[in-house]
Amino acid sequence: MPIALREDAVGLYLHIPFCERVCHFCAFVTRGFREERATAFVKDLITEICLYREMQALRGRVIETIYVGGGTPTTLTGDQLGGILQACRDAFRVDRAAEITVEANPSGINGPLLEALLRAGCNRLSLGAQSFESDELNSLGSSHTPVQIEMAVRLARQIGFRNLNLDLMYGLPGQSLERLLANIKSAAALEPEHLSFYNLTIEEGTRFARDAEAGHLVLPSHDLMAEMFETGRSTLEAAGYVQYEVSNFARPGFTCRHNVGYWTDREWLGLGPSSHSYLDGERFSNVESLQEYHHCLLRGALPVAAREEVNYDLRLREAIAFGLRQVKGIELAQLERRYGIAPLKRFRTPIAQATSAGWLEIQEASLRPTRAGLAFADDLGLAFI
Helix, strand or coil: CCCCCCCCCEEEEEEECEECCCCCCCCCCCEECCHHHHHHHHHHHHHHHHHHHHHCCCCCCEEEEEEEEECCHHHCCHHHHHHHHHHHHHHCEEEEEEEEEEEECHHHCCHHHHHHHHHCCCCEEEEEEECCCHHHHHHHCCCCCHHHHHHHHHHHHHHCCCCEEEEEEECCCCCCHHHHHHHHHHHHHCCCCEEEEEECCCCCCCHHHHHHHCCCCCCCCHHHHHHHHHHHHHHHHHCCCEEEECCEEECCCCCCHHHHHHHCCCCEEEECCCCEEEECCEEEEECCCHHHHHHHHHCCCCCEEEEECCCHHHHHHHHHHHHCCECCCEEHHHHHHHHCCCHHHHCHHHHHHHHHCCCEEEECCEEEECHHHHCCHHHHHHCCC
């Protein structure tokens, strides 16, 4: 059956592809920072924003969240980031109460930059802490120190940020359960409103992938990783953080609205090299090369590298797979209205199998993972894809 074009709110993702150095675990598309390269990129990104405005690609739909990620967005100046956000407001209908997040490296921020971000409307700062142990940060290839994390949080509070996230990793090379607990306690002591607590994954093309292939990377065992997840979850909950997604914990009222959009089948527009979009049921992605990105925009063409044919059955399967990463699960009636397919009938077999295994439960109008099922969220999602 044909699916009506959606009119609900969307998210906006902006990819800033620069880093002072590349962390050993990072597989995102990044480039070394140079001032002239950054200046040219900002001009190109604003050109891309204007092209989508001219096309009326969002058809007047409201943008309720903006997420500036990378790379390291704060390699740009406060004025450059402010100009990008203003271009978004000029081009699209941005909600006055929009959540606007900017990622930052703890070693790369200062008072004037943070003040400029606040003036530009940024109301959520995400700091890539990763660890509070110096040797662990060194093994990750991070450019900051534990002291700089603490200084960054204090400075952000002084400037006026009231919504802070800290990224924290577990399963690092040689990491013990005791050291992980020390990291969690150090992070919680800084009282961020939000904590992303995620395991290290070895991504193809990274320094860690090469080290692992050469046998030079000693990682925690599968059993220890599972114990780290359970212990970390319990410790964060005891500190007052509520788990709302597999890897995300927040104080009440401070869930990341932008990321929740990904897990609740909200659509979004991604801008910048290598960014991905999901709009009007279609998934498409931008070119990765900064040079190719520039040449496309120079001739007035969108820098899209690939488009995926609209397939609403696949969209439904993806919506369930991502939605089951949330503690609250998915609202069955909403998906049935959107796609014209009853999930309980369409996926009778995988739902029965996951329920029998103790990973899923049906509560009223929702399908949700059990506490045990959250630990196997990736496997659970694959059952529907």
